[in-house]
Amino acid sequence: xxxLSAILVDAAxxxxxxxxxxxxxxxxxxxxxxxxxxxxAFYSVGAYVGVYAIGASVSIGWGTALQLGAAAVAAIAxxxxxxxxxxxxxxxxxxxxxxxxxxxxxxxxxxxxxDLTKMVWGGQxxxxxxxxDNLGQISIGGLQYPVYDIALIAVSLMVALAVxxxxxxxxxxxCVTAVVVDSEISAAMGINVGRIKLGTFTVGAALGALAxxxxxxxxxxxxxxxxxxxxxxxxxxxxGGLGSISGAVLGAVIIGLARSVTVxxxxxxxxxxxxxxxxxVLAVRPFGLLPPARARRI
Amino acid sequence: xxxxxxxxxxxxAILAGILGSLCSAGPAEAQxxxxxxxxxxxxxxxxAYGSHARDGAKLIVEALNAGKVPxxxxxPGINGVQIDPVFVDEAGGAQKxxxxxxxxxESEQVDMVIGYNSSADCNAIAPVAEESRVLTDFFHCGNPQxxxxxxxxxxxxxxTAPTGTMDQVAAAKYLIEKMPNIKTVSGINQDYSxxxxxxxxFKAAMSQLKPDVQYPNALFTKLGTSDYGAEISTxxxxxxDALFSSFWGGDADAFALQASTxxxxxxxxxxxxxxxxxxxxxxxxxxxxxIFGARGPHGYFVKTTPLADWFKVEYRKxxxxxxxxxxxxxxxxxxxxxxxxxxxxAGVTGKQKxxxxxxALQGLTFETASGFPVTMANDNGHQAIQDTAxxxxxxxxxxxxxxxxTDIKVYPAECVxxxxxxxxxxxxxxxxxxxxx
Numbered sequence: 001x002x003x004l005s006a007i008l009v010d011a012a013x014x015x016x017x018x019x020x021x022x023x024x025x026x027x028x029x030x031x032x033x034x035x036x037x038x039x040x041a042f043y044s045v046g047a048y049v050g051v052y053a054i055g056a057s058v059s060i061g062w063g064t065a066l067q068l069g070a071a072a073v074a075a076i077a078x079x080x081x082x083x084x085x086x087x088x089x090x091x092x093x094x095x096x097x098x099x100x101x102x103x104x105x106x107x108x109x110x111x112x113x114x115d116l117t118k119m120v121w122g123g124q125x126x127x128x129x130x131x132x133d134n135l136g137q138i139s140i141g142g143l144q145y146p147v148y149d150i151a152l153i154a155v156s157l158m159v160a161l162a163v164x165x166x167x168x169x170x171x172x173x174x175c176v177t178a179v180v181v182d183s184e185i186s187a188a189m190g191i192n193v194g195r196i197k198l199g200t201f202t203v204g205a206a207l208g209a210l211a212x213x214x215x216x217x218x219x220x221x222x223x224x225x226x227x228x229x230x231x232x233x234x235x236x237x238x239x240g241g242l243g244s245i246s247g248a249v250l251g252a253v254i255i256g257l258a259r260s261v262t263v264x265x266x267x268x269x270x271x272x273x274x275x276x277x278x279x280x281v282l283a284v285r286p287f288g289l290l291p292p293a294r295a296r297r298i
Numbered sequence: 299x300x301x302x303x304x305x306x307x308x309x310x311a312i313l314a315g316i317l318g319s320l321c322s323a324g325p326a327e328a329q330x331x332x333x334x335x336x337x338x339x340x341x342x343x344x345x346a347y348g349s350h351a352r353d354g355a356k357l358i359v360e361a362l363n364a365g366k367v368p369x370x371x372x373x374p375g376i377n378g379v380q381i382d383p384v385f386v387d388e389a390g391g392a393q394k395x396x397x398x399x400x401x402x403x404e405s406e407q408v409d410m411v412i413g414y415n416s417s418a419d420c421n422a423i424a425p426v427a428e429e430s431r432v433l434t435d436f437f438h439c440g441n442p443q444x445x446x447x448x449x450x451x452x453x454x455x456x457x458t459a460p461t462g463t464m465d466q467v468a469a470a471k472y473l474i475e476k477m478p479n480i481k482t483v484s485g486i487n488q489d490y491s492x493x494x495x496x497x498x499x500f501k502a503a504m505s506q507l508k509p510d511v512q513y514p515n516a517l518f519t520k521l522g523t524s525d526y527g528a529e530i531s532t533x534x535x536x537x538x539d540a541l542f543s544s545f546w547g548g549d550a551d552a553f554a555l556q557a558s559t560x561x562x563x564x565x566x567x568x569x570x571x572x573x574x575x576x577x578x579x580x581x582x583x584x585x586x587x588x589i590f591g592a593r594g595p596h597g598y599f600v601k602t603t604p605l606a607d608w609f610k611v612e613y614r615k616x617x618x619x620x621x622x623x624x625x626x627x628x629x630x631x632x633x634x635x636x637x638x639x640x641x642x643x644a645g646v647t648g649k650q651k652x653x654x655x656x657x658a659l660q661g662l663t664f665e666t667a668s669g670f671p672v673t674m675a676n677d678n679g680h681q682a683i684q685d686t687a688x689x690x691x692x693x694x695x696x697x698x699x700x701x702x703x704t705d706i707k708v709y710p711a712e713c714v715x716x717x718x719x720x721x722x723x724x725x726x727x728x729x730x731x732x733x734x735x
Binding site: 002003006007009010011013014017118122123124125127129132133137142143144145146149215218219220222223224225227228229259260263264267270271 | 346517522524556579
């Protein structure tokens with residue numbers, strides 16, 4: 001029973017983190033049809049900005065909620081700014097070009113941003129554990145868990161709900177859906193397609209940065225950390241179905257569960273469990289478990 | 299006519315002078331500097347360690363060039379030649395490092411390379427170093443396989459740090475001294491040669507010293523893992539008496555932070571072979587009661603010698619903190635090369651042949667910044683052995699802003715390193731045959 005509850009809690013906490021890092025990636029793919037490798041760099045920038053925001057908040061005596069609020073706001077602002085610059089300066093010139101070309105451009109963007117983080121913040125690890133320490137521990141199934149890690153599950157669910165609501169229940173969401181289905185017809189109907197693409201990419205970048213800021217209190221923040229994240233985020237969105245928000249939720253849950261089960265029960269295969277799941281899913285469903293519906297063109 | 303001859307002579311003299319100066323410029327330039335490639339982790343999780351190594355190397359290079367290092371390294375530069383350092387980031391994996399190494403050799407035309415912390419990188423670079431015939435000092439990677447399996451007849455590769463065998467054997471001895479009734483030990487290590495070898499050697503050493511110990515959990519994680527939640531649950535769910543880890547860099551820091559907040563340290567005694575790095579990075583957030591080592595007698599374990607005291611003072615003056623163990627390791631690498639270089643030169647200043655420097659290093663004993671000398675005793679004189687030490691982190695002295703370390707025990711080099719010509723694992727399994735403790 002103890003092991004089962006530990007598996008489930010660890011899986012939930014890891015899945016929540018996976019969803020946070022993957023949601024921006026899948027959103028951007030869904031609308032712009034581009035695999036944005038630079039997403040890992042947005043995550044890194046968010047983590048660094050989060051560390052500094054938390055440090056500044058602590059030094060002026062703010063409480064835990066304000067520390068986290070400052071980290072989130074600063075990271076979202078930084079992510080959005082970089083997102084706007086990246087979309088306007090690089091990606092907007094590449095829309096309509098072959099996908100491999102755009103993929104390489106986002107990879108180049110990733111390398112540039114990664115080196116910039118090194119230049120700005122140096123190579124040494126930074127820490128901002130105060131909010132996580134302040135929130136204390138909770139006992140579940142006889143094991144201590146940081147309240148912060150459990151709270152991230154709720155934050156992740158809220159982000160999922162907010163993205164789903166925006167896409168399905170708001171006018172702007174309907175415009176985004178229209179652009180996803182057919183950008184030419186959408187433009188003909190009066191939707192500003194360029195602005196929708198810019199907005200989506202900016203939100204995706206801001207979500208990546210937010211994920212970094214919320215992860216920062218748990219880890220040693222260091223340059224190059226985006227590489228690991230982008231690989232696992234791709235695994236999540238591929239399993240769930242590229243471009244599908246509900247797929248990202250399902251992909252995160254499956255991969256989180258796979259990792260937790262293997263760590264607890266068969267640790268020898270933990271290192272490649274994520275990729276084993278991905279290979280298994282793609283063998284059966286090449287477009288992922290919940291691929292977005294596609295309009296049939298006549 | 300006389301005038302013409304006079305002009306011609308003058309022109310010829312000027313031309314000869316210019317040509318002479320041009321011809322001599324090349325060799326003079328080459329003789330001016332000894333170009334050394336320094337390869338340390340400068341980004342990513344490894345930078346928590348590598349940036350300290352870079353800081354230590356910079357300090358030593360500048361002080362050597364200025365002739366300000368105390369005896370026995372009080373002559374300027376290396377054998378009177380100024381050092382020209384080129385720093386390279388070790389992050390990016392073995393394939394990238396192979397390209398970087400070739401760039402250092404072919405484009406930068408370095409005279410030698412000092413660096414590499416990752417065992418995987420050392421394994422990849424050593425054969426290329428032999429092909430390139432460039433003296434390469436693997437200053438701190440610890441896998442015994444480097445000279446046991448990968449580069450079995452090293453000519454240009456040397457390692458001025460002991461292998462990790464020393465860390466594992468000393469950790470096992472120390473743990474059993476502190477917990478003689480220990481029943482169970484689990485492990486969490488990185489999933490590459492360093493982590494795998496460390497756990498295998500530690501288990502083998504423990505099995506020799508106390509055969510009835512059980513090992514319920516052996517976890518291996520990817521380098522750069524950020525979330526250890528599931529691993530900590532596994533280790534806390536069925537806690538062992540002790541938890542062994544050879545984690546280093548940002549991984550070590552992240553694991554220590556996450557494990558301590560979840561109370562794992564209260565259930566299992568932490569044994570951290572690279573734990574001094576956690577103390578260096580996390581300070582008072584380090585888990586109180588942890589048994590820790592420093593890949594040698596570095597950091598909090600150093601002796602008092604004029605050289606060791608100078609290094610401590612200069613490092614604090616330059617970087618406003620006590621020197622971390624990465625800085626000691628880098629200093630050791632440079633001092634080893636300087637000692638060998640000057641022995642090879644035998645009083646003749648200037649650059650020496652690489653082969654002569656390597657020959658001089660074989661079997662050499664040289665002084666270090668930690669105060670504990672190193673002897674190039676193993677693998678035909680290409681592999682160092684050194685005393686090592688373990689201790690317990692007992693809290694933070696806020697007044698001095700440094701760690702309180704208790705129960706320090708030093709193990710002689712011949713007690714915890716295999717004898718020359720014996721494979722590390724075979725030596726451990728033989729019951730440490732030939733060890734002099």
